[in-house]
Amino acid sequence: MKSSNYFNWGKKFLLFAFAVLIIINFFKQISTSNKQHQLAFKYTDTSCWVGAGIYEIPDNIHGDSIRYGRDLIAHTAKYFGPKGSVKPITNGMNCQNCHLDAGTKPWGNNYGAVAANYPLFRDRSGSIESIEKRINDCLERSLNGSPIDEAGLEMKAMVAYIKWLGKDVPINTKPKGTGI
Numbered sequence: 001m002k003s004s005n006y007f008n009w010g011k012k013f014l015l016f017a018f019a020v021l022i023i024i025n026f027f028k029q030i031s032t033s034n035k036q037h038q039l040a041f042k043y044t045d046t047s048c049w050v051g052a053g054i055y056e057i058p059d060n061i062h063g064d065s066i067r068y069g070r071d072l073i074a075h076t077a078k079y080f081g082p083k084g085s086v087k088p089i090t091n092g093m094n095c096q097n098c099h100l101d102a103g104t105k106p107w108g109n110n111y112g113a114v115a116a117n118y119p120l121f122r123d124r125s126g127s128i129e130s131i132e133k134r135i136n137d138c139l140e141r142s143l144n145g146s147p148i149d150e151a152g153l154e155m156k157a158m159v160a161y162i163k164w165l166g167k168d169v170p171i172n173t174k175p176k177g178t179g180i
């Protein structure tokens, strides 16, 4: 009698443990599918800022500078890497390693809010920074390089590209999908 009682309790305990496992798994599934849904939503959300592509760059002299700026940002190593054609001053990274798709991708550390918010006060330097200063900051810190001439062709081109990308963003606003 006693032993069959124990047996029953053992069975009941096993059933109970199974039920708990099934319930836990059920909730886990709900929460991961929710997360996946949220992620998918985040990347397909049409209210996010998306930068214009290369084929939208105007076909004129100003456009040539913008195109050069885009290429400098996408293929920085070609110009500033250890064997760079302009000046070998960086570690060989490209700006778009961190600013995805040449700084056009939603939630990809893009340049959407730059034109609308610079010159900007930055705590780090305790001063107001221009786009040029911010680019040189990334050249020095992120690409382990040295700053370039703020009045040079390359700086002007990168600034032209970044300003062109953000030209439709109202001043002092940060559209959804910009920043990190």
Ligand code: HEC
Residues within 6 Å of the ligand: 073, 076, 093, 094, 095, 096, 097, 098, 099, 109, 110, 111, 113, 114, 131, 134, 135, 138, 139, 142, 143, 158, 162, 179, 180
């Ligand atoms: C190793 C990663 C990395 C690389 C490479 C890099 N950056 Fe950055 N950059 C960052 C980070 C991180 C920030 C800060 C983002 C923030 O605070 O929202 C930043 C910020 C910026 C900003 C200001 C953006 C804003 O919204 O305030 C500009 C402009 C910029 N980078 C330009 C460049 C350019 C041009 C290059 C290439 C010469 C470059 N970056 C390369 C990581 C990088």
